[in-house]
Amino acid sequence: MSDEPLVIFTPSGKRGRVPAGTTVLAAARLLGVDLDSVCGGRGICSKCQVEPGRGEFAKHGVTVAADALSGINAVEARYDRVRGLRPGRRLGCQAQILSDAVIDVPPESQLHRQVIRKSAAERVMTMDPAVRPFYVEVVAPDLDDPAGDFQRLSRTLAEQWGIEGLRADLPVLARIQQVLRKAEWKVTALVGDDGGQRPILIDLVPGLLETPLCGLAIDLGSTTIAGHLVALDDGRVLASSGLMNPQIRFGEDLMSRVSYAMMNEGGAADMTASVRAGLGQLARSLADEAGVVPERIVDAVVVCNPVMHHLVLGIDPVELGQAPFAPATSDAMTVRAGEIGLQIAPAARAYVLPIIAGHVGADAAAVVLSERPQRSDKPVLIVDVGTNAEIILGDRDRVLACSSPTGPAFEGAQISSGQRAAPGAIERLRIDPQTGEPRFRIIGVDPWSDEPGFSEAAGATGISGICGSGIIEAVAEMRMAGIVDASGLIGSAAQTGTPRCVPQGRTHAYVIHDGTAQGGPLIAVTQGDIRAIQLAKSALYAGARLLMDEFGIDRPDRIVLAGAFGAHISPLHALVLGMIPDCPPERVTSAGNAAGTGARIALCSRAARAEIEEQVRRITRVETALAPRFQEHFVASNAIPHATDPFPALAGVVTLPNPVFNAGGDADRPRRRRR
């Protein structure tokens, strides 16, 4: 035994003795080292490239001779000639171990390579996609072997790759004879794990597949459908695209869609057809953008809220619109991609994340998968702001979740000058506390409104309205500048000392931009706008508060703002507004589109799918709709900031003036400042 060469693999550190003459690939398999191979050791895929060490390895206690590995053989020489092999690299399937050796497996040769995921906190993710390519050479049929082509392919995959019990859908069975013959029996089988117990043949490709397999990560929202096309070898994003959910014509928000299903015979079916058509369009545009044929898109992951979940699966959502909000099904599902409108590889599956409850969706599950509160030592509050806010609070011990009906105000809807986030919309705003004068930035234009070059730059887009993040900053700034009091009332010009406060009916409005003089519309924050924002932020805060009660804490250790909108909210302004509980502003971070990130993680990793399925079973759902305490918190948090919690963290950062305005009366202390 000890005459056999010792081989040590880095960076894993796995080591063992193997018979002299064993190939590096065989040794890696023997020792459980993660070394990729698609061609099964034929020297054609080059996935098993390694870097042999030489000389003294004191750390490992071995000295590696110059001839520890066999010399370059004909297969390697040919590969090097045709494709080129980097200096110092060897093909693991060809190089044989002759004496003690140290072999480094570079990251790109690891099948389950770890990749860094860019998000608020960079995190490492291990690639473990559900569909993988396997190159095989199938024995041609003859008269003495009456087995079908599929049976011979399956047998080869079992013998050479240990894939037992392969299944195939009819559309793939219909292709295999032609592919096998065209490719002269040398093919790459794309084999998938569809959540069942037997592997499934997703497609069969002639020869050795040279291009990476791709998958779709889809965040299916009520308003927009966003998707990423992801390479399944290393998780990189090849294309990103989005489109309006075509269902929008059946109603702006979720409840209006549920109503449409209730009131119209076949209404749910119409909406199902509509959203599936949208998914199909998204898949096509992503494939076009990345220059990838749809057949190479072999997997998909969908995250969405419960209503979209039911509609895309063809289930009437009416039960989600009334207590007890029972979903038809809540577990993760694997369906045929074609069934939900995705015309990709013929047998591709789509994995739909589990929904947490009838009102907390697979999108929230994706946020949990992305942000992993269950791995946090201290309680973290995650808020995904949208028409419905999903709120998650948890730590290592337990995770709670609820949803809260914030309505569309945070998205700029039901706001007098509101609009969706699009070029021309005011997205950031500051008010000088001394003069009451605003300065702002619009989407698509770099300079602020008081900086040089603004007018020229803004000329192209115009100033068209105010979007969700803009209205939040506006209301918070108005509060900090003493233009709005704690109850949410806008003061008069006399009370606030700025002529931008103009009467409007029996209340006042604050004029941000007067189109008559400068061109463009009049953009103002009205008393109605403030009330709409107060309702929305109270709902959001009350949900978070309910979870904190349940959890038994007064404030979270940190807060994560998720969602495309969450990425644009200023933590300080959210705190001033009382949208979120008190927390040092530097501990409020944005996770970007965490639901979309979660979808990408699930696409790249079967382990992540298992993790979120397990985690969702452990999440405690908290019901807001019928909880009396939710109502209490909702009423109590109407003030700006809310009056429920003290704000020590905020206290050190901003000073909030405390005027008291009466709707029709005088201010207690009119401000004297002028510009």
Added chain:
Amino acid sequence: MSDEPLVIFTPSGKRGRVPAGTTVLAAARLLGVDLDSVCGGRGICSKCQVEPGRGEFAKHGVTVAADALSGINAVEARYDRVRGLRPGRRLGCQAQILSDAVIDVPPESQLHRQVIRKSAAERVMTMDPAVRPFYVEVVAPDLDDPAGDFQRLSRTLAEQWGIEGLRADLPVLARIQQVLRKAEWKVTALVGDDGGQRPILIDLVPGLLETPLCGLAIDLGSTTIAGHLVALDDGRVLASSGLMNPQIRFGEDLMSRVSYAMMNEGGAADMTASVRAGLGQLARSLADEAGVVPERIVDAVVVCNPVMHHLVLGIDPVELGQAPFAPATSDAMTVRAGEIGLQIAPAARAYVLPIIAGHVGADAAAVVLSERPQRSDKPVLIVDVGTNAEIILGDRDRVLACSSPTGPAFEGAQISSGQRAAPGAIERLRIDPQTGEPRFRIIGVDPWSDEPGFSEAAGATGISGICGSGIIEAVAEMRMAGIVDASGLIGSAAQTGTPRCVPQGRTHAYVIHDGTAQGGPLIAVTQGDIRAIQLAKSALYAGARLLMDEFGIDRPDRIVLAGAFGAHISPLHALVLGMIPDCPPERVTSAGNAAGTGARIALCSRAARAEIEEQVRRITRVETALAPRFQEHFVASNAIPHATDPFPALAGVVTLPNPVFNAGGDADRPRRRRR
């Protein structure tokens, strides 16, 4: 322990002690006794009816007291009042065992009841269908339990019936919420085994399902599609129907269909659509005939030849038309019934039997399942006659199979007066060896042509032609009457002594029925007809002979004629013709439509599916197309009877005259007889 009552179940003889107070149903489950129950012991389905014994049971060594079981309780009394309980019967789920008892389980209370299958040999079959009903009462959702309705249903099925890991297709998921609520959470789940490892929800029915579930057994032939609608509780046939395969417009026989696929872009797809439409039509007409709603048809089994197998599955059959005749897939398959055109229960599956080789189909596998040569002590030859004949020879040790291209002559095609078996066709025929005069019977008319009442009865249908079994009898009778010689030549009137032999070109024809005098067409057997039958019977015999060579025997112990046509062939005439090897006529039997019977067996029994899958793997395929010996046998067996084997078995039954006719010359010994 021994204080506990002893309970003995008959007819199984299973016995054991159970705690006093145990219900009969619980005791049966404990002891592994096959006692049915759909409602799970709620006293509403009455499937668990038993007959308790009383008095002395010397055989079992127990005496049963009058009060061995608890008295009739309220549930039983109510059931008896509403539905009626036969005297002496008890509901097994209500009656409790109080002291030693003997309990008889009547056949209709056995879940896996044995049924007698009517065929050539009556056989016993054990019911074990793939889909079964399970009654459950599901807990309604509430705000504290956010699990989906499907998850609560699954949980209940797991708890009460041990069904773990239930799956559901989208169309069923889309129905369950409405069904559960309409039925106030009391439902019957139809749970299926689709050959995968997790059970599947085929449908959900409100309340307790009172009517039996049904399945389709389909024999998909090139010419006709025949189907049975079968009750899955006891295997009885509720309706039978057949229709022409609509594919017939693409070509009469299999090879012309393969050619159509080769020569026409999209040709295979057109034929797939056509045959699927045919299956859909068959399913509808069977459901209509039996008065069963299509939703209650929850399973289907399809048997067919390899070309139809590929076409119905949507696979191009071109490879089946050329050596090495490799099928795309040969294993048994379970597909969604809707995928192959069967619009039955929303998630119903269709099980397609394995094909034995590229030229020996799932229909032959079904014949093996029906006739079970593998259980025979001595070699049995099974011949399924059609456009292609499937031939199987086997015993306990080994089973061989081949197919032989007999062509359509045996089905009345390519015969001058030939027609399909339909009213008006001559199906039986006898020739008086003394006078050369024929007498015959036509389909749809009881009397023979020389019996009283024939003309009146035949008037309705007319005499329209001669079908497959008729032409076989005609040629064999002509041979026995000395009208045809061993080489197949028809003699002249002078040579044969009957004026019915009339000149036709340079050969002769034998007139069976002269329409000019009696009305109707002229029906004759021409020299060309004899040649066509000789080609067909030589191909059939050569195939059988090849298998016997392989097997190492000179003659089989018995012969089974299978196929709808096989049912109508007279064994004696088949022997005289030399279609089949020598065998005592009484050992030649007909199995009727054995392929259809095999389909019904597979429909009623999962064990039978496993059996045929295992058996097909063990069958030795013999290739006729390229075997030189097949050609030799084919040429050598052209004579009537064939000249290859001696006919000792036949010798004792019939005497064959041996005239020798020359096509244009004299007979060696003209016959003198006249009527």
